[in-house]
Amino acid sequence: MIRVLVADDQELVRAGLRMILEAQPDIEVVADVGDGRTAVREAMHLRPDVALLDIQMPGGDGIAAAREILANPRLATRVVMLTTFDLDEYLYAAMAAGASGFLLKSSPRAHLLHAIRTATSGDALLDPGLTRRLIETYVRRAPASSDATAALTGRERDVLIELIRGRSNAEIAGRLRLAETTVKTHVAAILRKLGLRDRLQAVIYGYEHGLVRPGDLT
Structure with a gap:
């Protein structure tokens, strides 16, 4: 409940x-x-x-x-x-x-x-x-900060970029040819490694660190 x-x-x-x-x-x-x-x-x-x-x-x-x-x-x-x-x-x-x-x-x-x-x-x-x-x-107004994604694996970075673009786990799985459970595992690892609370913070983080430019949401 x-x-x-x-x-x-x-x-x-x-x-x-x-x-x-x-x-x-x-x-x-x-x-x-x-x-x-x-x-x-x-x-x-x-x-x-x-x-x-x-x-x-x-x-x-x-x-x-x-x-x-x-x-x-x-x-x-x-x-x-x-x-x-x-x-x-x-x-x-x-x-x-x-x-x-x-x-x-x-x-x-x-x-x-x-x-x-x-x-x-x-x-x-x-x-x-x-x-x-x-x-x-919001992120256009935010100061630029250094990229701290070195702790991520290549696949985790791929998942992060798709997540930043607003895609669901199912959509990410389809685009990257992964199982949805694997995507969930990657998302949890990304949040843990970057010290982020949830997907919304991951979106903001990605824009602040230049992983996806404003307007690049396709």
């Missing part, structure tokens, strides 16, 4: 999210709260698998709450950010905080459920449109 904490300052939004989530046989909403400070306190107390946080809330916004939750070594909680506004600075802040997903409130419910399940699996939601566009803008 995936245990979810919902934080949004609008009661009707919280009620709607609770209804959507609790209709799933594998998801339980352990609490819904209206501000960031309460979200942090309840996360500490309940230790949910996923915190679904609105960005704009009184009493400490969702980004600040995400930073505090994700920085706490006692918690294994993943964070998915939820917002009404498609603004670059929100995604930058969410990525910097270590969020595993970023969704607009206008997203279909299937995307919400997928984001929560993806976060629980230890991965990050990589939206092929919004997230990729914002990542490209």
